[in-house]
Amino acid sequence: xxxxxxxWPWYVAGPILGLMVPLLLLLGNKRFGISGSxxxxxxxxxxxxxxxxxxxxxxxxxxxxxxVGIGVGGWLxxxxxxxxxxxxxxxxxxxxxxxxGIESNGTLMPASIFGPEQLFTSNGLLFxxxxxxxxxxxxxxxxxxxxxxxIFGLSTLQWPSLVATVSFMAGGFIMVHVLFPFLxxxx
Amino acid sequence: MSTLNQNNNSEKFTxxxxxxxxxxxxxxxxxxxxxxxxxxxxxxxxxxxxxxxSWYRIQExxxxxxxxxxxxxxxxxxxxxxxxxxIKKFGTKTIQGxxxxxxxxxxxMGVVWxxxxxxxxWALTGACPGPLFAQITSGYPQIAVTLLSALAGTWxxxxxxxxxxx
Numbered sequence: 001x002x003x004x005x006x007x008w009p010w011y012v013a014g015p016i017l018g019l020m021v022p023l024l025l026l027l028g029n030k031r032f033g034i035s036g037s038x039x040x041x042x043x044x045x046x047x048x049x050x051x052x053x054x055x056x057x058x059x060x061x062x063x064x065x066x067x068v069g070i071g072v073g074g075w076l077x078x079x080x081x082x083x084x085x086x087x088x089x090x091x092x093x094x095x096x097x098x099x100x101g102i103e104s105n106g107t108l109m110p111a112s113i114f115g116p117e118q119l120f121t122s123n124g125l126l127f128x129x130x131x132x133x134x135x136x137x138x139x140x141x142x143x144x145x146x147x148x149x150x151i152f153g154l155s156t157l158q159w160p161s162l163v164a165t166v167s168f169m170a171g172g173f174i175m176v177h178v179l180f181p182f183l184x185x186x187x
Numbered sequence: 188m189s190t191l192n193q194n195n196n197s198e199k200f201t202x203x204x205x206x207x208x209x210x211x212x213x214x215x216x217x218x219x220x221x222x223x224x225x226x227x228x229x230x231x232x233x234x235x236x237x238x239x240x241s242w243y244r245i246q247e248x249x250x251x252x253x254x255x256x257x258x259x260x261x262x263x264x265x266x267x268x269x270x271x272x273x274i275k276k277f278g279t280k281t282i283q284g285x286x287x288x289x290x291x292x293x294x295x296m297g298v299v300w301x302x303x304x305x306x307x308x309w310a311l312t313g314a315c316p317g318p319l320f321a322q323i324t325s326g327y328p329q330i331a332v333t334l335l336s337a338l339a340g341t342w343x344x345x346x347x348x349x350x351x352x353x
Contacts, residue, residue, distance in 0.1 A: 007238055010257075017233060066223045069225060069228040070321050078326050109243075132319075136340025155271045175249070
């Protein structure tokens with residue numbers, strides 16, 4: 001039980017996520033990919049006669065079940081399986097964030113950015129609204145996210161997925177090292 | 188049987204069997220999909236327990252200050268590569284007895300531009316789409332706003348698709 005409650009190491013987490021690829025294939029020829037669920041939700045809720053959302057989303061309903069499962073799993077992990085101890089942040093990251101005025105106080109998310117009261121501030125606009133928009137827009141434009149491209153795509157030796165993985169890692173580096181210090185001063 | 192399945196699966200959106208399940212009865216529709224909910228549940232537990240859904244872990248990754256996320260993604264890819272190789276080598280069938288079908292991803296410039304934009308969003312939110320769902324239920328319900336914004340992003344892509352360079 002103790003090892004379930006403690007943070008899981010990468011060598012446990014990675015192989016479990018990797019096994020989702022054969023599991024989903026063998027359960028019903030499903031391809032591991034999560035960002036597609038955003039498209040299916042759009043197609044189900046607000047297709048608005050846009051051709052991109054005119055398809056039988058009900059055929060892809062497994063993907064919605066999968067993300068609902070992620071939600072239930074997140075709740076389990078933060079409730080019954082919650083880690084009672086504060087999370088540690090690498091000292092170099094903690095001090096770099098401190099110079100930007102962002103605290104590392106042992107929670108999964110910094111309250112000074114993601115606290116509910118931040119929703120209606122410039123933080124909310126940048127991190128919730130713009131950040132979320134870029135995730136939804138970018139994954140669809142690029143044809144997938146970390147699961148569909150980096151894990152499923154690479155495992156089936158798709159070179160476009162390698163290009164996608166390099167692109168979104170590059171995007172992250174550019175944001176953290178170049179744009180982020182500038183944006184944080186701006187807000 | 189297998190030829191038929193090949194045909195079904197070569198289409199962009201697959202799942203002839205799902206359709207018949209969907210139409211036959213609500214119960215079997217639920218029954219045939221509940222396994223994906225359970226697979227998602229395990230994935231969600233991993234996202235939070237391994238702190239993949241933590242904004243700090245994503246910062247550490249992009250700052251090269253921790254091996255953790257590289258270990259997670261690297262060992263996930265390794266496990267998946269070996270699994271897919273084994274499925275191909277032994278011709279393993281799905282539990283419905285169908286041949287496993289892998290489709291090719293097509294390259295277009297959107298892979299680069301979209302990838303970059305997603306990377307920006309990933310660094311800001313600390314979440315790729317999977318962990319986004321887990322953030323909401325692991326004590327941060329306000330992240331539902333980020334999810335709504337991600338849906339708006341996907342919707343906007345759908346709206347502008349024909350005008351964007353691909």
